[in-house]
Amino acid sequence: MIFQQDPRFTFDTFVVGPGNRMAVAAARRVAEAPRTAYNPLFIHGARGSGKTHLLQAVGALALAVRPELRVLYLTADALVDRVSGAVGSGSMEGLRDELLEAELVLLDEVQALSGKSRTQQELLALWDELEWAAQIVLAGESSAADLPGIEPELRARFVRGLAVDLPPAAGEGDQPREEIARRAADQRGITLGDGAAAEIARLPVSDAADLVAAVERVGVAQTERGGTLSAGEVAELATPEPPVHTLDEFSAFLSDIAATVEEIVETAPWRKRLAEAILRWEGEGMRTRRLEAALDADTAPDVDAVLEAFAADVEKLRAIRAELEAMRSDLARSPLLSDTDRVGEAEALLVSAKAAAERKAEEAAKAQPQVDRWYFNPEKAAWDWVALEDRLIEELA
Incomplete structure (x- = not known):
């Protein structure tokens, strides 16, 4: 995995255009x-x-x-x-x-x-x-x-x-495409005739890789001929030919594989259901290890039960996330809420968040200034003014 430098790929050989x-x-x-x-x-x-x-x-x-x-x-x-x-x-x-x-x-x-x-x-x-x-x-x-x-x-x-x-190079106009063709030829020691690079640039190809492939085809043809090709010959030669498919040994092998896969899908539709469910839930950000394990099983599980249990756990996780979001808790972004194998941990997370919220509310209540409610006692309001004055002096003493 250590970087092995390719001398063809440098900033000097990269064609810069307005878009890139x-x-x-x-x-x-x-x-x-x-x-x-x-x-x-x-x-x-x-x-x-x-x-x-x-x-x-x-x-x-x-x-x-x-x-x-x-x-x-x-x-x-x-x-x-x-x-x-x-x-x-x-x-x-x-x-x-x-x-x-x-x-x-x-x-x-x-x-x-x-x-x-x-x-x-x-x-x-x-x-x-x-x-x-x-x-x-x-x-x-x-x-x-x-x-x-x-x-x-x-x-x-x-x-x-x-x-x-x-x-893509196709969006940069002909000039950068011509430059790609010229540089590809220089790097490979291919001499292009007058107008050849322009003809290659006008080919109906979508990316730089196809342009380079066209340059290489021109190089092979020129080596066989022993001289450079004209612009017209380049245009005719550089256009890629449609592939011709023959049923060789490898193609037959691929055909057998395709038939086997088709047979598996037809004889084991439960695998298709599980595969579709995995794609759906992964697309919604849920981890699907449980479904993947069921798909890898040698024998068919109770697919309805597996999918229903998975969907039920997803709903539990979403309900927990909704409660955490209502509490404005940062825990609503926890990875636990995307893992159906950890519903128990997610429920414990919610309990912990609720306890923390209650403690925070209690601490906020305690931080409020306390009021002496003696002056608002209805019993004291019935005293006459003399008794009230004596009581006040007693309290202040």
Whole structure:
């Protein structure tokens, strides 16, 4: 997981246009001075917009400024695999230590964390400490608000610093697209003829990755011919051809898998019901470990009973949250209220909050000034003025 610098991905090779100028400036700022500006920095954009390039550029520049800096680059998929392996081998503490030793953390493709509840829990558990010790830069295909299947607490931490949009190259006009084609050719030692870069830029492709692929096709053709292609030949060659599908051994294997999955769904509809319930409740911010365990069972459980019990516990948690919100208690934001396996703890939390509110009310009442009610006693009001005067003198003495 330690950062391996790719010389192709630097700020010098990144094509800057009007739409991505802010993202590039923010990335350069955190690379030059980690933890002094935006932490975390969340870069979001569609596939091919240059997110990975920019993350790699941050790591390269940060190491150029401070060669001793401990930089960690990993994709969310790699993090999920590492967490799964560490849980299985009982080495989770070692993985946490490894993450916390980094001074610059580059996490790519965060959308892959969707639905990975265990990895999200582990990341959330060490996030505050990690953010205090290191600069964090995240990249994902959509804004944090649009990422599905992410715990609300983790989603909120993604945007505590600065979130910037990285538009696709297709939205930048022909000039930046031509520049992408030229730079891709230079990096690969490909000589483009007059007008070739402009023809590649006009191709009906949606992102920079497809532009680079077109440049590589031109390079292969020129190597075979032994000379450069004209602009017209480039336009004809660089257009991607539709894939031709043949039923090779691997395709047959995939076909068998698809048939098996279809058969499972048809013969075991209970799995489909549980899967749909998991997606629904995770979308509403609830943890679904109980349903996941039922889905992994070898035999069908009583699905109606499982779903009814889960829904009942959700309602209990929501009722507890509503009471805490009515009391204006900070405990209404507790993660316990999203975990149906911890309803008992949530109920104890409510009891504790009510007791604290009662103590607070009693303390407030005691803090009010006390009034001597002797003067308002109806019995004393019946005394004549002489007796009242004697009583007052007696009281004052």
